[in-house]
Amino acid sequence: MDFRDFDRLNRRDIIRGTAMLGAGAAFLQPLPLFAQAGSLADIRKAAAAGKEASIKRIRDWVALPSIAAEDRNMPEGAAYFAELAKDAGFTHVEVVPTDGHPGVFATLDVGAPRTLGLYLMYDVKQYDPAEWSSPPLEGKMVERKNLGMTMVGRGSANHKGPEGTFLAAMHAIRAAGRKLPVNLVLICEGEEEIGSPHFRQLVTKPHILAALQKCDGVFMPTAMQDMEGGATIELGAKGIIELELVASGEKWGRGPKKDVHSSLKAMLDSPAWRLVQALQTLVTPDGNTPAIDGWFENVxxxxxxxxxxxxxxxxxxxxxxxxxxxxxxxxxxxxxxxxxxxxxMQEPTVNIEGLVAGYTGPGGKTILPGRAVAKLDLRLVPNQTRAEATQKLRAHLDKRGFNDVEVNISGGYDPTETDENSALIRAEVATYKKLGVRPNLSVRLAGSWPGGTFTQPPVSVPVGRFGLSTGGNAHAPDEYYLIDSTNPKVAGLVDSTMGYVEFLYTLAAIK
Amino acid sequence: MDFRDFDRLNRRDIIRGTAMLGAGAAFLQPLPLFAQAGSLADIRKAAAAGKEASIKRIRDWVALPSIAAEDRNMPEGAAYFAELAKDAGFTHVEVVPTDGHPGVFATLDVGAPRTLGLYLMYDVKQYDPAEWSSPPLEGKMVERKNLGMTMVGRGSANHKGPEGTFLAAMHAIRAAGRKLPVNLVLICEGEEEIGSPHFRQLVTKPHILAALQKCDGVFMPTAMQDMEGGATIELGAKGIIELELVASGEKWGRGPKKDVHSSLKAMLDSPAWRLVQALQTLVTPDGNTPAIDGWFENVxxxxxxxxxxxxxxxxxxxxxxxxxxxxxxxxxxxxxxxxxxxxxMQEPTVNIEGLVAGYTGPGGKTILPGRAVAKLDLRLVPNQTRAEATQKLRAHLDKRGFNDVEVNISGGYDPTETDENSALIRAEVATYKKLGVRPNLSVRLAGSWPGGTFTQPPVSVPVGRFGLSTGGNAHAPDEYYLIDSTNPKVAGLVDSTMGYVEFLYTLAAIK
Known part of the structure; x- marks a missing residue:
């Protein structure tokens, strides 16, 4: 799910297809006024009482980073989250092995007419403590200008903070002596940061699939507020294929298999030039429109x-x-x-994420590289599919004689779409409105996430992201999640806990 | 002078335009038999007696690495070499400042009819001790299979070993009570490994230029023997321009100035694609022939x-x-x-040494890079010049609208040629033949070195490289220089010392 890279730049609004109003929000009111009264006042009281426990829950979780790319704390992370789910009230909690790292499946059937699905992740992005101004595993409270007190730590925004806040909502409802207004089905993976390679395997286990198919929709708890207090509702997301295009003497049978002295270019072919020539066929001369054969057929x-x-x-x-x-x-x-x-919103893209060949340090080095790599991401829009696009890219290269140029796909998602008239989206809109938060409908996330796993067969249910509060620096140093807001338009921890509570009740009541 | 990169691959013969016969030389004789007798027997005796001092001289010099790229030991290196030159008998020795690092100029006028120029360098390539199996500054003796005992250290082959061997020849002649048969003019630089940016400045100082113009030729002491005992004589070298081609949002005024989220490709131009499109105009579609406008006019x-x-x-x-x-x-x-x-030998080339853009680590990262770089080397042949080629590359890019694509030249040399009938080359051929070493005439070095500085105006004298012995791994870990040969066809330290002695006497005698 790569949209969170973008948080690093604090410009999520653009990628979500909504616009930002610029910095410098006016401070109209001294404190947030979300859902201070009304029928859920008892739950709010419980949420406020549970605030310190809620902070501790998130902080302790941050202290155990599970990083799939480093095979670090993976079984431990799954087991830890399973305990969190049990504590929150899930009655069936199960660590589910996959061919990769395990996931967690949990259900809570309260006999309600509606069932809500939850998509969570327990893994976090890599980090380098040297780059942080506050230790990445300590979850320290740090004041952030024009925003308030934030928890700083790896995973605080992405996604342990929002996920922990949803768990806090469950705790608050129970503490208030109430039972949940909807049934819950939860699926949590540990490989989100490496492109969810075994997520489909997890979701299609027969008993998990059966549970998900009963859901009115699946949502991911996410801090969606902008600094003006609005919150975006995405009605889908672009798909993506991430891949390396590799030209090499090894596969080509021309040029050197390893780096040789550059003077030999006069008598040897060059895999780096091979790569450049293959690359330039993939887009129009301005580099802006995919030129892969048949790419727009299903757009x-x-x-x-x-x-x-x-x-x-x-x-x-x-x-x-x-x-x-x-x-x-x-x-x-x-x-x-x-x-x-x-x-x-509309166009598929072929983007160069990176180029790597030969000598990449300062200055030069007179070599003829034996191998050259272009890291590409291909964004897909409805109704393209990852399978279709993969096949077309290969066919395009083969047709031009680039049979030797490797296409090594590391991950990807299909594009996804959710009907704005689905109960899930209507509940999101209604909840935001009720809380005085402006819902910004977005055609789709220009980034990508595994939501398509839910919208497409065999699951085939609406999917969305929802949540108050805000956070940032998701894949960067000093990742943060808002705890105590000084911006009256943005919810802190207790208010965003209540945001999830309101959402559950709104969904339960929606026609 | 980049031909020594190639030593790393131990395939110097190819780049010199001669061919290798493959490994596994037959051991015909237990010991080398170069110049064991004859009119120079007294000098040989002195060279043998001075062997340990000669080894120590090279080893002590290796212990003081001067690295221009790191601004390390530069004045120290110049001063150290100046002392070595004085010890060897040069009467005028002068550290010469430049706008960069200093050089050393030295002369020894014995009143001989002929004057020989010497081109030396006191700097060495960077190194990482972790990659070495023997400490790079210790100059330890290490046995090398099928070759003999070698000194391992940074600079041992490139070029302190051969240079120290030439100094040993001067010591031996003096120790034998003789005076040199030719006058010597020596110019030594400290920036060879960064492309000799101030070498022309050094050479054209009036008194240095005047001394060089009197030379019958300039040679660089170099271990030129192959494993079959042959030695290559290069009659020139290709020129080179090393440069970075840079496309950036900054210069282009399109696309991002820094890396942004890759989903934004749909609404932003891409400097990486810009680079690819500019690059592919530089060569024919097979990547093998320069396609820069007018490139072949003077070839x-x-x-x-x-x-x-x-x-x-x-x-x-x-x-x-x-x-x-x-x-x-x-x-x-x-x-x-x-x-x-x-x-x-014949063709100019446009080679990609390296490509660097955006994310270059393992896996992918969804960014749209704000900058993309291709490291290129352009090999030039007679009668191209560096100035002409630089201008043509810029004009070619401008004509195609790539005015924003930067051409950042880091260094380069003109091509160089020396007449095979010059006294210098005839003396090299005659010396090799006298010593039973097969001279392999090569049209030119396919690599490049600053020899053109000597062959072109205002110096305008023949230039060449000469020397017995062998070495390797010049820019790599475990650089070595042969000291005691077990291969009867390849000279060890005393024999290669005598090689230089014979060369001086041969040049003095040549008609």
């Missing part, structure tokens, strides 16, 4: 309704500020912001 | 005499072994070895 253009959403979202955007924040002076093709946002 | 094809040299050089080549050593299965365009060698 669906945005509907008028979707374009209207974009117009609505950018209404109050400060375009100059947005460009400044991104470090750009022009949108692609010198488009207007609106057209650029349509393009962002 | 001189090989003469029949030069082609004959190549035919002669490859006569005994084991082509299969050569391919195997290089890790290749085919020459460019599926050429025969002879045609491939002609191409090696």
């Amino acid at each position: 669906r253009k945005l509907s008028d309704r979707e374009k209207a959403m974009i117009r609505d979202a950018i209404k109050h955007t400060n375009e100059a500020q947005m460009k400044d924040d991104l470090g750009v002076t022009r949108w692609i093709d010198d488009l207007s912001l609106e057209d650029a946002m349509v393009r962002l | 001189r094809k090989l003469s029949d005499r030069e082609k004959a040299m190549i035919r002669d050089a490859i006569k005994h080549t084991n082509e299969a072994q050569m391919k195997d050593d290089l890790g290749v299965t085919r020459w460019i365009d599926d050429l025969s070895l002879e045609d491939a060698m002609v191409r090696l």
Whole structure:
């Protein structure tokens, strides 16, 4: 799920297809006023009483980082989360082995008419303590300007903070002597940060699949608020294929198999030039549009309704500020912001994430490299599929004689879409409105996440992300999650706990 | 001077345009028999007596690495070499400042009719002690299979070993009570490993230039022997321009100035794609021939005499072994070895040394890089010049609208040529023949070195490299230089000392 890389730049709004209003929110009120009264006042009281326990729950979890890429604390992380789920009230909790790292499956059937699915992750991104201003596993409280007191730690925003806040909502409901208004089905993976390679395997285990199919929808607890107090609701996400395109003397049978002296270029072929020549066939000469044979066959253009959403979202955007924040002076093709946002939502892309060949240090080194690699990500839009795109890329290269150029796919997701009229999305909209949070409908996340695993067969249920509060630096040093807000438009821990409570009750009541 | 990178691969013969006969030299005699008798027997005796002092001289020098790229021991290295020159008998010795690191200029006028120029370097390549099996500054003696006892240390082969051996020859002549048969003019630089950026400045100081112009030729002491006992005489070298081609949002005014989330590719231009598109215009679609406008205007094809040299050089080549050593299965365009060698000598090249953009670690990272770099080396042949090539590359890019793509040149040399009928080359041939070493005439070194500084105006004298013995791993760990040979065809320290002695006397006597 790569949308969180973007948090690093604190510009999530753009990628979500909504617009940011710029910094400097006016402080209208001294304290948040989310759901202070009403029928759930007893639960709010319990949530407030449980605040310190809730902070400790998140902090202790941050202290145990599970990192799939490093095979670090994986069984421990699954076992730890299973205990958290039991504590929160799940009646069936099961660590589920996969061919990779284990997941956790949990259910809580309260006999309610509606069942809500939960998608969680227990793994976190790698980190280098030397780059942090506060120790990454300590979850220290750090004041953040114009925001309030935050917990700083690896996983605090992504995703232990929001997930822990959802667990706090369950604790609060129980502490108030109530029973949940909906049944819960939870699936938690430990390989989200490496592209969820065994997630489908997890989800399609017969008893897990059967449980998920009964859900009215699946959501991931996420801190979705922007600094103006709005919250984005994504009606889908682009798909992605991440891959390495590799040209090598080994596979090509031309040029050297290993690096040789560069003077030999005069008598030897060059895998690096081979890569460049293969690469440049993949896009139009301006580098902006995929030119892979048949790439647009299944691409669906945005509907008028979707374009209207974009117009609505950018209404109050400060375009100059947005460009400044991104470090750009022009949108692609010198488009207007609106057209650029349509393009962002609508178009598939072939992006170069990285190029690596030969000598990459300072200065030069006179070698002819035996191998050259381009790291690409290919963003897919409905109705493309990962399988279709993979096959077309291979066929495109083969047709041009690049049979030797390897396509090594490391991960990916299909694009996903959820109907804005589904109960899940209507409950999200209604909850935000009730809490005075402006819901910003977004055509789709321009990033990618494994939501398609739920929307597509065999699960086939709506999927979304939901949650108050905010956080940042998700894949970067000093990752943080808001605990005590000084911004009246953004919810702190207790308010965001109540956000999940309200959501459960709203979903239970929705027609 | 980048030809020594190639030593790392122990395939110098190819780059020199001569051919290798494969490994496994037959051991015909238990000991070398170079110049054991004759008119220089007294000097040989002195050289043998001075062997331990000579080893110590090289070893002590290895212990003081001067590394221009790290600004390490530069004044110290110049001062140290100046002392070595004084000890060897130079009467005028002068540390010469430049805008970069200092050089050393030294002369010894014995009133002889002939004057020989010497080109030396006191700097060495960077090293990582962790990669060495013997400490890089200790100059330990290590047995090498099929070769003998070698000194292992940074700079031992490149170039302190051969240079120290030449100094040993001067010591031996003096110890034998003789005076040198030729006058000497020595110029030593400390920036050879970073592309000799201030060498021209050094050489054109009026008094240095005047001294060099009086030389019959300039030579660099170098261990030139192959395992079959032959030694290559290069009649020139290709030129080179090393540069970075850089595409960036900063210069382009399109795309991001820094890395942003890769999903934004749909609304932002990509400097990495810009680089790929600019790159692919520089060569033919097969990546093998420069396609820069006007590139071949001044390229001189090989003469029949030069082609004959190549035919002669490859006569005994084991082509299969050569391919195997290089890790290749085919020459460019599926050429025969002879045609491939002609191409090696004759053709200019545009080579990709390295590609660096965005994320270069394991796996992927969903970013759109703000900057992309291709490290290129452009080999030049007579009568191209570096200035001409630089201008043509820029004009080529500009003409295609790539005005924003930077060409950052880090160093380079013009191509160089020396007449095989010059006294210098005739003396080299005659010396090798006298010592029973087969001289292999090579059209040119396919690598590059600053020899052009001497052959071109205002110096305009012949230039060459000369020397017995062998060494290897010049820019790699475990660099070595032969001291005691067990291969009867290859000279150890005393014999190669005598090689320089013989060379001086031969040059003095040549008509």
